[in-house]
Amino acid sequence: MSLKDLRGKIAIVGVGTAGCGEAHGMSDLEILTQAAKAAVEDAGLAMKDMDGLCTANLNSAMWPLNVVEGLGVRPKFVDGTNVGGAAFVAHQLPAMLALNAGLCDAVLVCYGSTQRTATFGRKERSAARILLDPDPFQTPYKPFNPPSSYALIAARHMHQYGTTRRHLAEVAVAARKWAQLNPEAFARDPLDIDTVLKARMISDPLTAYDCCLVTDGAAAYVMTRADRAKELRKTPVYILSNATAVWHRSVSSMRDLTVTPSKDSGERAFAAAGLGPKDMHMLQTYDAFSINTILALEDLGFCGKGEGGAFVENGAIAPGGKFPVNTNGGGLSCVHPNMYGAFITIEAVRQLRGECGERQVKGAKTAVVNGNGGNSASCQSTSVLATADAL
Amino acid sequence: MQGNDKGGAEARYQAQLNEGRFLIQRCSDCNHHVFFPRVVCPHCGSAALAWVEPKGxxxxxxxxxxxxxxxxxxxxxxxxxxxxxxxxxxxxxxxxxxxxxxxxxxxxxxxxxxxxxxxxxxxxxxxx
The missing domain is CATH 2.40.50 (OB fold (Dihydrolipoamide Acetyltransferase, E2P))
Structure with missing residues (x-):
């Protein structure tokens, strides 16, 4: 069997989000549960139907146990792999294999974090993780991670290819313009290029606007076999392929700072889908930082290496531009609760169902979803999703 | 290896640094230099990693x-x-x-x- 044999065999049939922005007084598990309930109901199923589970969390090494207990499910298939924020895209392939083999009938992929408002939030967790998960060859130099690692990547990309801070700002402004069309987005104030260029530096060349939001948020979606999907409540969105590539942990170990594992995951995902970048109606990519969007456009083949800056010029990926990217507003302007991969999948599904209101990409039939994980684009997972027209 | 030769590669690297010496590894089988210090060469899988002084x-x-x-x-x-x-x-x-x-x-x-x-x-x- 090859990846191609799984093409279109599995569909996403329910999606849900909860607690996006600020979820005061709520726990990770509570907003995850709300998102899971929304996703299951969206599919027209019940929680007891979820006999497969994929989930991960940054604070808990055995998080699937917490979720099983919280939801009251007893899955026959579980995947708690944590490859950073790409996890909730990378969970698709094992779930596709399990569903296709008949080991289970419905897989719930879910995530939730209240890092913004929780007492034990982002700052406390970062301090604890240095002890729990040491990085002895970087920590002595105090990189402010993840921003510093992506700053090193951006600086090298600018040096090699002439990418400019204005190119990075184009990405941030495009994300904001999409967010202004999305009622669920957290950051919807107007933003222009000059404001980004003059903003406070975090880790040069990245300003505060080049860095993703720090919000709360939960997301969940339900996968099942295509034959069963047709009988459910919503129009199925088919997974044509999913491929994951993991190359390193830290920025110090990257062979080439300007090339991410999407180069590999994207090639495999497009090959199995039998489609290429030119066939895609949108890209939903994990924009932890503005440079991520430029890297994804290059590594997935929407333009050549080093041409990502030119690609995004003049509002090309903003509403009304030549190619829609991150139509929910992205991690930069919509929501970013630590690990964001489930949200890009959900935005692609909502677009392919035609549920996106003002920000709807007209006639959208295909989408590429690209997850990013780790402090330096360490893991990338790419999926090609489509309506029944593309099967 | 001078000085402290106890422990794994990471511990030995740090022990050298604590004595003011900066050493990296070189694989005796494939000749690649290796950093960060490891117990197996990431290029060829050999365990024959020798400590060498880099030019600096x-x-x-x-x-x-x-x-x-x-x-x-x-x-x-x-x-x-x-x-x-x-x-x-x-x-x-x-x-x-x-x-x-x-x-x-x-x-x-x-x-x-x-x-x-x-x-x-x-x-x-x-x-x-």
Whole structure:
């Protein structure tokens, strides 16, 4: 069997989000549960139907146990792999294999974090993780991670290819313009290029606007076999392929700072889908930082290496531009609760169902979803999703 | 291996640094230099990793200035330095303002004492 044999065999049939922005007084598990309930109901199923589970969390090494207990499910298939924020895209392939083999009938992929408002939030967790998960060859130099690692990547990309801070700002402004069309987005104030260029530096060349939001948020979606999907409540969105590539942990170990594992995951995902970048109606990519969007456009083949800056010029990926990217507003302007991969999948599904209101990409039939994980684009997972027209 | 030869590669590397010596590894089978220190060569799988003294010179491969409030110590440099042996490491360049550190700058390693713990930092190669 090859990846191609799984093409279109599995569909996403329910999606849900909860607690996006600020979820005061709520726990990770509570907003995850709300998102899971929304996703299951969206599919027209019940929680007891979820006999497969994929989930991960940054604070808990055995998080699937917490979720099983919280939801009251007893899955026959579980995947708690944590490859950073790409996890909730990378969970698709094992779930596709399990569903296709008949080991289970419905897989719930879910995530939730209240890092913004929780007492034990982002700052406390970062301090604890240095002890729990040491990085002895970087920590002595105090990189402010993840921003510093992506700053090193951006600086090298600018040096090699002439990418400019204005190119990075184009990405941030495009994300904001999409967010202004999305009622669920957290950051919807107007933003222009000059404001980004003059903003406070975090880790040069990245300003505060080049860095993703720090919000709360939960997301969940339900996968099942295509034959069963047709009988459910919503129009199925088919997974044509999913491929994951993991190359390193830290920025110090990257062979080439300007090339991410999407180069590999994207090639495999497009090959199995039998489609290429030119066939895609949108890209939903994990924009932890503005440079991520430029890297994804290059590594997935929407333009050549080093041409990502030119690609995004003049509002090309903003509403009304030549190619829609991150139509929910992205991690930069919509929501970013630590690990964001489930949200890009959900935005692609909502677009392919035609549920996106003002920000709807007209006639959208295909989408590429690209997850990013780790402090330096360490893991990338790419999926090609489509309506029944593309099967 | 001079000095402390107890423990794994990571512990031995740090023990050397604590005595003021900067050593990296070189694979006796495939001849690649290796950093960070490991127990098996990531290029060929050999366990025959020998400690060698690098020339100590290299080039800034990428650099960032981390912004920090003045009362917490102010801005500082974080750089990736590619040693002339071909391996890359995170470090910082001392002796110039952090925003003056540039990609392509030639640098030289020195071991400094950070509260009793040795660490490698760099200065401009032509600095006195």
């Amino acid at each position: 010179t290299g080039v800034v491969y990428s650099t960032t200035t981390v912004r920090r409030k003045p009362d917490l110590g102010g801005d500082y440099d974080v750089s990736l330095v590619e040693l002339d042996e071909g391996v890359r490491m995170m470090s910082r360049v001392d002796g110039v303002p952090p925003t003056d550190v540039k990609i392509g700058m030639r640098v030289r390693a020195k071991v400094v004492d950070d509260k009793g713990v040795g660490m490698v930092v760099f200065t401009a190669e032509d600095a006195k």
